[in-house]
Amino acid sequence: MKKCWLAILSLMFILGACSGGGSGSEEDSSEAESSSGEEVTLRYFHPGVDQPGTREGIEDMIERFESENENVTIELETAGWDDAYQKLVTDLSGGSAPDIFFGGTRWVPTFAAMDALLPLTEQASEHIKLFHDPLQSNVTINDEVYAIPRGFSTRTLIYRTDLIDEPPTTWEELVDTAVEVQENNEDIYGFGVSGASHISTVEQYLNYVYQNNGDVFDEEGNVIINEPEAVEALQFYTDLYRVHEVVPNPVEYNREELPTLFSQGRIAMYVIGPWGRNMMGEEPDNDEFPYDNAPLPEGASKSNIFGSDSIMISNETEYPEEAWDFVEFITQPNEQKQYDLDQGLVPIQKDEMEEEEFHEDPFFSKYVDMIEYGHEAPKPTAWEPFQDIISEAVQNAMEGTDPQEALDEAAEKIEEEDLMPIQE
Structure with a gap:
């Protein structure tokens, strides 16, 4: 029998979806009409953007994506990490979820159980192999990929x-x-x-x-x-x-x-x-x-x-192709490396571990060495x-x-x- 809390969340999500809200509502679609080259606006929620040293790198990343995808505009949204989970639960259940959102990988099972996440297995079957094995497992439920790893750290x-x-x-x-x-x-x-x-x-x-x-x-x-x-x-x-x-x-x-x-x-x-x-x-x-x-x-x-953060796509987005294009772009090897260096994160992709920049500092290099001993959460x-x-x-x-x-x-x-x- 489903637990009470999950039943309530799922009911809220269903009611929100039926109400016609969400990133794909008529009100939001004036700037975005199709995935065939017309103008598309995607909302991207990333907690903690206003922390020191964070916003500039993320905005530069968005600008690089938009320069290669001229018909897509990314609207960056944020909140503090302490408020992020509750905000996402509220938005997902109320039909106003962002198209793409970044958050704790520990949240993936809850959102998947709410049927709030777009399954990514078909798109990500090869892309997911870039990441360390425990991180692949962290975002996979019953052989279905529900998120893409984005940030993690060893100890x-x-x-x-x-x-x-x-x-x-x-x-x-x-x-x-x-x-x-x-x-x-x-x-x-x-x-x-x-x-x-x-x-x-x-x-x-x-x-x-x-x-x-x-x-x-x-x-x-x-x-x-x-x-x-x-x-x-x-x-x-x-x-x-x-x-x-x-x-x-x-x-x-x-x-x-x-x-x-x-x-x-x-x-x-x-x-x-x-x-x-x-x-x-x-x-x-x-x-x-x-x-x-x-x-x-x-x-x-x-x-x-291996605690980690991941990127998810809302199951209610009207633009799944463009949303996946964005996720794939920012987690491709050169972009992921830049993000990890900007944020001071341990290299999250297998080949990234060999990059010289992550071994120049003997102190940081020991964190890279601990990847070998990672255990999925x-x-x-x-x-x-x-x-x-x-x-x-x-x-x-x-x-x-x-x-x-x-x-x-x-x-x-x-x-x-x-x-x-x-x-x-």
């Missing part, structure tokens, strides 16, 4: 080079190094992790699950987050706080707050993507808190989650309630609940809310 361990001679390479060494830092330095924790109710808590914890050869769902979509591998990972994650006492209270922080703790001299190590350097505000060789990065310490294996039917359930399990364990009990409860809630991946 490395950031560590203080004035306090740590050699970075840890295993879970055991991670604990030992953190303990040693604290024994030799007052008022600093050896490590930092997140436990706040936030997507970063889910991603940070799942890194340990994958490093312990665990997973959230099996190949048939059954919940296995409460099996031994994931339980052991949560035990290790919580022991950092409750047993070894080498991290500040994780429940008080999400991952994006760890760079501040690091630059304030309150933690000596933490895990983050390449954007962490900008968040710290200093280059690695600074005098106050010199640092470097290293591959993530491994458990039973070396792994890191889980694909619950709806990410937001799934995120809340996993975050709550982590927080409960941090506060003293037995990890097995916390994950048993999480598994039960995932099943009760029918959040398992979409199956045929």
